[in-house]
Amino acid sequence: MLPIINGESIKELDQEFILSKGILSIDLMEEAASAFVEWFYGIFKDRTIKIYIFCGPGNNGGDGLAIARLLSKMGYPINVLYLMNGKGCSKDFQANFKKLPKNFIATNFENWNRQIDHGSIVIDAIFGVGLSRVLEGAISDLIGELNNAIATRIAIDLPSGLPSDSVTTGQVFHAEHTVTFQFPKLSLLFPEHIQFTGKLHVVDIGIEDQFLQKFSSNTFYIRKEDIFSRHRYFHRFSHKGDFGRVLFIGGAPGKIGALFLSSYAALRSGSGLVSCAPEFEENSSVQIPYNEIMLFQVKSNTDLGNMDAIGIGPGWGTAIDPDYFLSIMVRFNKPMVIDADAINLLAANPFLLKKVPKNSILTPHLKEFERLVGKVSNHAERIEKATSFAIEYNVVVILKGAHTLIALPDGRKLFNSTGNQYMATAGSGDVLTGMITSFLGQGYSPENAAICGVFHHGLAGELASQSKRRGMIASDIIEKIPNTFIELGIE
Structure with a gap:
């Protein structure tokens, strides 16, 4: 069965896996982005629909940037909105930002005109499993705006504002689809969170079950292959x-x-x-x-x-x-x-x-x-x-x-x-x-x-x-x- 790893152990899991495979962290991020894009194309085949990807400064934002690049190559019209760039951002976020095509539309949140076309797709890559606090201020207001948009909302790994292992008490992105990597995070399985998670999709990014077992917390997800x-x-x-x-x-x-x-x-x-x-x-x-x-x-x-x-x-x-x-x-x-x-x-x-x-x-x-x-x-x-x-x-x-x-x-x-x-x-x-x-x-x-x-x-x-x-x-x-x-x- 697929182990469900607690949020505190995920960073350690990623680091050990990267070392064991002799790859870079950005390579694993690319694998995750590719898995997301494969899932995305399986459902949203219309390449004229406008996509807004909101990226935070951490690795969840880095995932969003990599996904933006890959979807753009496939012909989807992409708009990237980012919280910050440079100092304060993760190294993989910065690396993926530099990989964006020169003609790419990337706008800082502060300069965004607050417009989202009706019927478009909003992808949340603001905060992932590393978040340990309730969203406040401008970010909370932004999430509220996105929740009111007349658009299809998709979260990468975790809806922003949702803790990985506990019940939320603050503002959370309301996803219609949550695409989570390798295994579901525990909070995605809580009935209180259905309004935030929508339909849950677990995509494989190449981390073997045997490796996940090292970080098991006696919590597992039953799949077809386990029966x-x-x-x-x-x-x-x-x-x-x-x-x-x-x-x-x-x-x-x-x-x-x-x-x-x-x-x-x-x-x-x-x-x-x-x-x-x-x-x-x-x-x-x-x-x-x-x-x-x-x-x-x-x-x-x-x-x-x-x-x-x-x-x-x-x-x-x-x-x-x-x-x-x-x-x-x-x-x-x-x-x-x-x-x-x-x-x-x-x-x-x-x-x-x-x-x-x-x-x-x-x-x-x-x-x-x-x-x-x-x-x-x-x-x-x-x-x-x-x-x-x-x-x-x-x-x-x-x-x-x-x-x-x-x-x-x-x-x-x-x-x-x-x-x-x-x-x-x-x-x-x-x-x-x-x-x-x-x-x-x-x-x-x-x-x-x-x-x-x-x-x-x-x-x-x-x-x-x-x-x-x-x-x-x-x-x-x-x-x-x-x-x-x-x-x-x-x-």
């Missing part, structure tokens, strides 16, 4: 029992659809045998919409040991006897997937937490998570609390949302790269519970079940949204689960 090796493989003599026997418990009257979504998602994820146990007095009165799902009645003495995995909580309701929940955990006594109302029961009855089977997977959304750990003020705090909770109770915590966080019992923090806004629909979380439970039942480790479930879930949402967009519903996500295996080459 293949985590899957189990089956052969032609495999039978349905090999693919796992899973059970879903929940579905109080009026909420049984949640249970069916989880069960059907498990089938589409590859489970061999899927049963559901709704909270009804008589299961014979339940109408199951999918012929492949079996009904199961969980009583106080029901043997659960023959199940390979249990997913508990979807649509369960809050009137469940805590001792009944405890009896299920004691009788099963293997890692299980705990979601929705089962999480609410844990929060309301803290004595149950110590009875949760080790390495179980909890899948709270943000509000459910706060019921477990208390109020949090921002996502940075939320990440730390999720990590501490996973370590304390020896469980996997999946904090659902954009860039879903997987907090592992050993302290590692993994962020997902798949999914989109169209997945914010009723039942999407129940689908995720079904997928994770399915992989757990197929014999995956809890870690791999969590990673594969989260990644495939987001990818299925992406595929379904291509034709549905905001009309997508949870069932659409389920129908695209098989396509995710095809997309990833999983047999």
Whole structure:
């Protein structure tokens, strides 16, 4: 997986990489600029659109100057606006400034006429990861002007004003696209910052994963190439029992659809045998919409040991006897997937937490998570609390949302790269519970079940949204689960 390096270590990382390759820092800057331009041309092919590149005095500004030169060579009309030149600027900024063509339009901020053509592109290269203060004065005013421009706004590496690892408290450039180099900076993954980051694009500038590992802070970004090796493989003599026997418990009257979504998602994820146990007095009165799902009645003495995995909580309701929940955990006594109302029961009855089977997977959304750990003020705090909770109770915590966080019992923090806004629909979380439970039942480790479930879930949402967009519903996500295996080459 791709390590996410904290801001304080990035300068050291760059210096060590440059030394190890026997290159100059300006060579790495050129690589970054080339990667940005390749991404840019893939989206903005109209070479008549006017581009304004705003450059600060540091290496982020140097990136902007190199990008300006390369885009100009491709025929794009470029205007460079710079804060200063010469003393006070980084050496690579000065070197790239000297490389600009003689006929190039480069204007100091103080002499700029404050005009940006409507429909143009504004590229922010003012401040990058080195910024450690809130923007004030003229620079803050400038960022405010750029945010009000009727233009497409793009940030290089980080939107100016955004700290690399913490929550911002000041003025920040509002990017519609953020093109970050080699790995995402942690703050780009915070929900509070979506208005600043827009769509996130990670471009490769040639720093190998093995080199990045030296600077790892136990925080990682999950990519497509990380998934293949985590899957189990089956052969032609495999039978349905090999693919796992899973059970879903929940579905109080009026909420049984949640249970069916989880069960059907498990089938589409590859489970061999899927049963559901709704909270009804008589299961014979339940109408199951999918012929492949079996009904199961969980009583106080029901043997659960023959199940390979249990997913508990979807649509369960809050009137469940805590001792009944405890009896299920004691009788099963293997890692299980705990979601929705089962999480609410844990929060309301803290004595149950110590009875949760080790390495179980909890899948709270943000509000459910706060019921477990208390109020949090921002996502940075939320990440730390999720990590501490996973370590304390020896469980996997999946904090659902954009860039879903997987907090592992050993302290590692993994962020997902798949999914989109169209997945914010009723039942999407129940689908995720079904997928994770399915992989757990197929014999995956809890870690791999969590990673594969989260990644495939987001990818299925992406595929379904291509034709549905905001009309997508949870069932659409389920129908695209098989396509995710095809997309990833999983047999």
